[in-house]
Amino acid sequence: MLRTVSVVVIDGIAPFEFGVVCEVFGIDRTEDGVPAFDFRVCGERPGEPLAMGVGAQLIPEYGLEALRDADLVAVPAARIRDEYPPEVLRALADAHERGATMLSVCSGVFLLGAAGLLEGRRCTSHWRYAAQVAERFPGARIDPDVLFVDEGDIITSAGTAAGIDTCLHLIRREFGSAAATAIARRMVVAPQREGGQRQFVAAPVPEQTADSLQPLLAWMLDHLDADHTVPSLAERTRVSERTFARRFVAETGTTPHRWLSTQRVLHARSLLEQTDLGIEHIARVCGFGTAALLRHHFRQVVGVTPADYRRAFSHAESGQPSASGR
Structure with missing residues (x-):
């Protein structure tokens, strides 16, 4: 079980990417049902x-010895250089071994x-760095089109905001969709984005302006079983259908239909994990109407399929977290 998280920082650390790891793993969210982590910043x-x-500095509290019993070792973005500190590389290799x-x-x-950890492994990074x-690392199999790659014991993400997707994915993998959704709600981001880097989508953190769609998105999440259409949603926000569709894509990175379908699936995942409700019933409360449409x-x-997912991740009867999926 993932309990201890050590973040390795070096000179030239990128503040946003470091902050993403801190936001997901370093903040106590036990009141939202998320397990507490022993979080360490190591240098x-x-x-x-x-x-x-x-124009700022970061002071790590822990040394590299704090990697020795870590369940997760996170490495945020940092200035790319020809040589990296040998002691840091050795500590990373030892932690992985x-x-x-x-x-x-x-x-x-x-x-x-x-540190020699990518040999024969599929991985990703920001699309600008893929060729580099x-x-x-010619032994690595770089995929520049995805938001992240999960190789089980090695997880790599694309640039900047993709770090959010990656960290939430790991939470979902280890603790289920309910925990990932709880963190995403607090961060005001999508629990799960579709697509990859080819979209060149904007960061999924919406600007908090007066005309933000966040109130509408929250209302839609509370009424997933309703029949939502672009005309009805545009009317609710008191703008034209064309303006609504444009604003929705700009704020969420996807269309209203795809966003709603994804949120309904995420809600279905949670119900499959935490309840013993029948597939037909879950389809209705999630807004799909029929089990066939839910399965699709x-x-x-x-x-x-929903049935296969339930067999793998359901803990409604035992009350225990699902398998990690490693």
């Missing part, structure tokens, strides 16, 4: 400041590669 020389490259799950955000994948990763959309988003 080669604890107590000494590291330049962040944006011991059995820790390794997670990189954006250019953090270069540290994993320099392939050149420096569920398989498109999740990749398996």
